[in-house]
Amino acid sequence: MAVSMKGRSFVSIADFTTEEIWTVWELAASLKMKQKIGEPHRILEGKHLAMIFQKPSLRTQVSFETGMAQLGGHAVFLGPDHIQLGKRESVPDVARVLGRMVDGIMARVFAHNDVEMLADYAGVPVINGLSDEEHPCQALADLFTIYEKKRRVEGINLTYIGDGNNVAASLLLTAAKVGMNCTLICPDGYEVKPHYIQTARADAALSGSKLQFSNDPADVAGSDVIYTDVWASMGQEAEAAERARIFKSFQVNDKLMKKAGANPPLIMHCLPAHRGHEITDEAMDGPTSVVFEEAENRLHVQKALMALLIQ
Ligand code: CP
Ligand code: NVA
Numbered sequence: 001m002a003v004s005m006k007g008r009s010f011v012s013i014a015d016f017t018t019e020e021i022w023t024v025w026e027l028a029a030s031l032k033m034k035q036k037i038g039e040p041h042r043i044l045e046g047k048h049l050a051m052i053f054q055k056p057s058l059r060t061q062v063s064f065e066t067g068m069a070q071l072g073g074h075a076v077f078l079g080p081d082h083i084q085l086g087k088r089e090s091v092p093d094v095a096r097v098l099g100r101m102v103d104g105i106m107a108r109v110f111a112h113n114d115v116e117m118l119a120d121y122a123g124v125p126v127i128n129g130l131s132d133e134e135h136p137c138q139a140l141a142d143l144f145t146i147y148e149k150k151r152r153v154e155g156i157n158l159t160y161i162g163d164g165n166n167v168a169a170s171l172l173l174t175a176a177k178v179g180m181n182c183t184l185i186c187p188d189g190y191e192v193k194p195h196y197i198q199t200a201r202a203d204a205a206l207s208g209s210k211l212q213f214s215n216d217p218a219d220v221a222g223s224d225v226i227y228t229d230v231w232a233s234m235g236q237e238a239e240a241a242e243r244a245r246i247f248k249s250f251q252v253n254d255k256l257m258k259k260a261g262a263n264p265p266l267i268m269h270c271l272p273a274h275r276g277h278e279i280t281d282e283a284m285d286g287p288t289s290v291v292f293e294e295a296e297n298r299l300h301v302q303k304a305l306m307a308l309l310i311q
Pocket of ligand 1: 056057061130138272
């Protein structure tokens, strides 16, 4: 392994260097191959992961839980009603207790500060499985998927269209770290937070990544990859109707894909998708959609991540 990441937490893409991201991807590719050919890879035999969920999940829960089992370890599910993070007990106290019982923690939270606090107090690696601000595991799996498909990241034009949310912020940060070009197209008032843009610009200056920010869906021209996510994230359900109206022209559909250029772009979505809202059936089920391979890669990338941080 090129670099040791043992004992570290992964709360934000900003926690990893470009070299560390590649270390995760290299191990992910190797573990994916081992799993496909049935070669055992029980690197985390006897290790335990606590999984805190304040929000619903399909991919994150199943990929961490099965991933841990495939690595020879075990995962404990702690749903919203189990520990009631910050209500029944303070976040630092939850972290201190779990840190004495398990070898790693995965947390899906509302407030990003909660996952930061868990990392500060647990004394074991903490992995952000989505917060209101970031979804770093998703972005690592997504750019790994693009790398698998295109065999390179530099010079690839990734366009994210829709809400400037947690997924958009993590995609932007990851692209900027590894030299992928990234265009974010979001409605006025729904852009990614300025501090993420500042961080990404600083990384892009080093990696050569070209970053662009727009409010106009026509700016998908030249995209190699078009990515979208739900218009109302978990916790924003009350805004769903208003957002559906505002985001209408930001839908990923055949018409938008044709604007990308001569070569049909790869279509990506972190899922769950709201078909007929941010993405049409045609786009999601079309020949260049990689949404389910992308979902599968959550498993392989997170296994690599857990192996590197917890082993
Ligand atoms: N993409 C993703 O994180 O899916 P879940 O919310 O189902 O975990
Ligand atoms: N932006 C979405 C991503 C779900 C995986 C949300 O936070 O609900």
